[in-house]
Amino acid sequence: MKWLKDFITDFGWPRIIIALFLMALFIAAPFVGVKLGPSFTDVFNRFGQNAVMVLALVPMVQAGCGLNFGLPVGIVAGLLGALITMQIGLTGFTGFVVSIVFTVFFGSLFGWFYAALLNRVKGEEMTISMYIGFSIVMLFSILWLVLPFTKPTLVMGYAGEGLRRSISLENYWRHVLNDNALTIQIGSVIFPTGLILFVALCAFFMFIFMRTKTGTAMTAVGSNPDYARASGVSINKMRTSATIISTIFGGIGILVYQQSFGFVQVYDAPLFMAFPAISALLIGGASVNKASIVNVIIGTLLFQGMLTMTPSVINSMLQTDMSEVIRIIVSNGMIIYALTRKTKVAK
Amino acid sequence: MSEPLLSLKNISKEFYGNRVLEDVSFTINKGEIIGLVGENGAGKTTLMRILFGMPVIAETGGFGGTIELEGTPVVFTSPFDALDAGIGMVHQEFSLIPGFTATENITLNRESLKRNFMCDIFGERMSILDRAAMHNRAQAAIERLGVKIDPETLVSEMPVGHKQFTEIAREIDRKQVKLLVLDEPTAVLTESEAEILLASIRNLAAQGISVIFISHRLAEVTSVADKIVVLRDGKVVKETPAKNVTIRDVAGWMVGRDVKIESHERTPVENRVYLSVQNLWVDMPGETVRSVSFDVNKGEIFGIGGLTGQGKLGIPNGIMGLFPAGGKVLLDDKELPLNNARAVLEAGLAFVSEDRRGVGLLLDESLDWNIAFTAMQIKNQFLTSILNLFSLRDAKGMTKLAQEYIQALEIRCTGVKQKAKELSGGNQQKVCLAKAFALEPKLLFVSEPTRGIDVGAKTIVLDTLRRYNKEYGMTIVMVSSELEELRAICHRIAIVDEGRIAGILPYSAAIEEFGYLMSGSAKEGGAA
Numbered sequence: 081m082k083w084l085k086d087f088i089t090d091f092g093w094p095r096i097i098i099a100l101f102l103m104a105l106f107i108a109a110p111f112v113g114v115k116l117g118p119s120f121t122d123v124f125n126r127f128g129q130n131a132v133m134v135l136a137l138v139p140m141v142q143a144g145c146g147l148n149f150g151l152p153v154g155i156v157a158g159l160l161g162a163l164i165t166m167q168i169g170l171t172g173f174t175g176f177v178v179s180i181v182f183t184v185f186f187g188s189l190f191g192w193f194y195a196a197l198l199n200r201v202k203g204e205e206m207t208i209s210m211y212i213g214f215s216i217v218m219l220f221s222i223l224w225l226v227l228p229f230t231k232p233t234l235v236m237g238y239a240g241e242g243l244r245r246s247i248s249l250e251n252y253w254r255h256v257l258n259d260n261a262l263t264i265q266i267g268s269v270i271f272p273t274g275l276i277l278f279v280a281l282c283a284f285f286m287f288i289f290m291r292t293k294t295g296t297a298m299t300a301v302g303s304n305p306d307y308a309r310a311s312g313v314s315i316n317k318m319r320t321s322a323t324i325i326s327t328i329f330g331g332i333g334i335l336v337y338q339q340s341f342g343f344v345q346v347y348d349a350p351l352f353m354a355f356p357a358i359s360a361l362l363i364g365g366a367s368v369n370k371a372s373i374v375n376v377i378i379g380t381l382l383f384q385g386m387l388t389m390t391p392s393v394i395n396s397m398l399q400t401d402m403s404e405v406i407r408i409i410v411s412n413g414m415i416i417y418a419l420t421r422k423t424k425v426a427k
Numbered sequence: 428m429s430e431p432l433l434s435l436k437n438i439s440k441e442f443y444g445n446r447v448l449e450d451v452s453f454t455i456n457k458g459e460i461i462g463l464v465g466e467n468g469a470g471k472t473t474l475m476r477i478l479f480g481m482p483v484i485a486e487t488g489g490f491g492g493t494i495e496l497e498g499t500p501v502v503f504t505s506p507f508d509a510l511d512a513g514i515g516m517v518h519q520e521f522s523l524i525p526g527f528t529a530t531e532n533i534t535l536n537r538e539s540l541k542r543n544f545m546c547d548i549f550g551e552r553m554s555i556l557d558r559a560a561m562h563n564r565a566q567a568a569i570e571r572l573g574v575k576i577d578p579e580t581l582v583s584e585m586p587v588g589h590k591q592f593t594e595i596a597r598e599i600d601r602k603q604v605k606l607l608v609l610d611e612p613t614a615v616l617t618e619s620e621a622e623i624l625l626a627s628i629r630n631l632a633a634q635g636i637s638v639i640f641i642s643h644r645l646a647e648v649t650s651v652a653d654k655i656v657v658l659r660d661g662k663v664v665k666e667t668p669a670k671n672v673t674i675r676d677v678a679g680w681m682v683g684r685d686v687k688i689e690s691h692e693r694t695p696v697e698n699r700v701y702l703s704v705q706n707l708w709v710d711m712p713g714e715t716v717r718s719v720s721f722d723v724n725k726g727e728i729f730g731i732g733g734l735t736g737q738g739k740l741g742i743p744n745g746i747m748g749l750f751p752a753g754g755k756v757l758l759d760d761k762e763l764p765l766n767n768a769r770a771v772l773e774a775g776l777a778f779v780s781e782d783r784r785g786v787g788l789l790l791d792e793s794l795d796w797n798i799a800f801t802a803m804q805i806k807n808q809f810l811t812s813i814l815n816l817f818s819l820r821d822a823k824g825m826t827k828l829a830q831e832y833i834q835a836l837e838i839r840c841t842g843v844k845q846k847a848k849e850l851s852g853g854n855q856q857k858v859c860l861a862k863a864f865a866l867e868p869k870l871l872f873v874s875e876p877t878r879g880i881d882v883g884a885k886t887i888v889l890d891t892l893r894r895y896n897k898e899y900g901m902t903i904v905m906v907s908s909e910l911e912e913l914r915a916i917c918h919r920i921a922i923v924d925e926g927r928i929a930g931i932l933p934y935s936a937a938i939e940e941f942g943y944l945m946s947g948s949a950k951e952g953g954a955a
Binding site for chain 1: 747749768769770771772773778780782785786787788789790791792796800801803804805807810817818819820
């Protein structure tokens, strides 16, 4: 029984409970009339849709900047990238790639300023970053109205200026990753191979990056800044790189999300995007100062699995629509839980 | 005294698979003073944590054996249980509220109360403090110690010695206190304050309170204790009445090998200035360096001594770029850039910091990271290149390096993947040394290499330094508060006073001469 005990302490009770709960939901689903096939399809899609944004949190956690509540900074960069590409009129896969290029550019720029701010508030990053996130979303709410976008599909119909609340990607690059030649269908389960491959690519990049000299230095800065400094590593430089990478990945994350979701949502939509990503990472077993790629993958699967299954199964059971309420309770509850056990990390 | 007050029976404890206590048994009689000694990592702290029911023990799997208090077995699940049972503890670090007076600290949460009409409505918590009664109680507790402290002084305005007494007074203010555990109570005291403390411990024992006295200062232990219990590697190796026991005996039992800091032969020094420091100033809080100049020859072990706060620690920290500094530092006739940690490391200097846990280690990372990290960052070692595009951490190489040093420096651990925070102080220090050696430095700064570590580890650390000096001709600058250890391994020793070098003496100079320099009386003498 020792291995079981070790496994439980290693893996952590919360993750085990959530995994068991998720399994129970899948078992219960057919009995309340929820079809399993589409449910699996849903879980895969939502996993791919959200995983990159969760991944974006890793470098900042490792560099000691805490959980990136300022993920909207990256998201806004992604929105800008997508909208500019649409304004130019590029569509399909080309459009998607060009929007990534724009996103990388804006992400680096915003990330640099964001990092400069965070380097002045060491120790309070998480509070400050949350306000930075909120502020940049509001600043851009104004900009979305005044920036010179002219494409009829982008701007509001009557006035002819100012962006619409949500802009359809249907004629641009909707489902460019989800639905392509690589997609596999087994029975009623559709496996979005392209999407998952893209996520895997991003995860692999992050994995490699955290193992380079710079990535190692970043981890050391997060672990003990004074040690890193005495070893000749510039703390601010490392934190800046981590923040920029996090911001860029946040931008790419929202692009992946949009192409799967089918719409570009502007104005206050990015406001609460950081919370589900953070909860997913924490469910995955990360702490405020340590996170790994494995945490990202397990966490996103469990969290998105819960979000997909809980509402549909429970709604069918109770005959009411509680999905939003349950989603909020789960994601915020997880953040609170994780912040109270700051130091413990599961493998 | 038929029945012992407290008996520990076959106590054992494991941490992360490391057996830290094995079959520890001893008894304490009423009014007896037990001197508990042992190296760092011998298990003293763990034993006291078990006795006190600290939660960390239960979290790491509990312990084996039984504790009996006045004949009945007890299990404390929290320190509060232990307090209720009459065991008081004074920790190494003060746990006093600085803005409160001695009286308030001593009677904290056990204040004398006056009832008023509000109590009838809202209950006891509405009572008013009875300041006069509290004052008297505090006065009485302090008098029991046999010292003079005004109970109305703010703790923040007290000298350290008085803070220590206030702590003890707080413990003995409890009516039912039977046993007092003092963990390194004299570590922060001056010699005369320590004397008074020892006297008051005897005083307490005479009043029937038993005391467990933990100290590194063996002279104090042998003079104050009735019985000495020696722990080594988690076992009781000796339990003996303190009468007729000499310090040398105790030290021998503690380490199980001969300990004396003996004077070894020095390796010959090249007659060539290797490091030249000219008019260095360093702005390090508490250790300001005003203007320091000295030369170190190639292959020399150069000692820097002096009293705390005079600036000796500022010298290496300033040169290594950790604190703002100015002046001129030449290594092998090339000027070193100041205020640039990276450039200094790249020039071939390395530093073992006095702040082991704060600066020296990545406490949450494994030993191979701790040892290899600096070498990776500075010398691009332990990286494997992939297709010449980018290079990744070489985990195998790091493990191999760590294993080499674990063996060479006798680091006691479960393996290279153990976290640095799980090691004892002495072994952590060895990891810090390994980190510096991994850089293969031309010149090594070591700051307080033996602070807070036990005699055994001390010997290994000093031997290691001497070996590297002899075998690799490494030039070493060692900063230490312990003059004896400087005299044991250095070629020359500089004494720092008020941020300046008061004088440089050969190791063989008489101890009185060093004392003379430290006392500050050489200032106008122009001894430098």
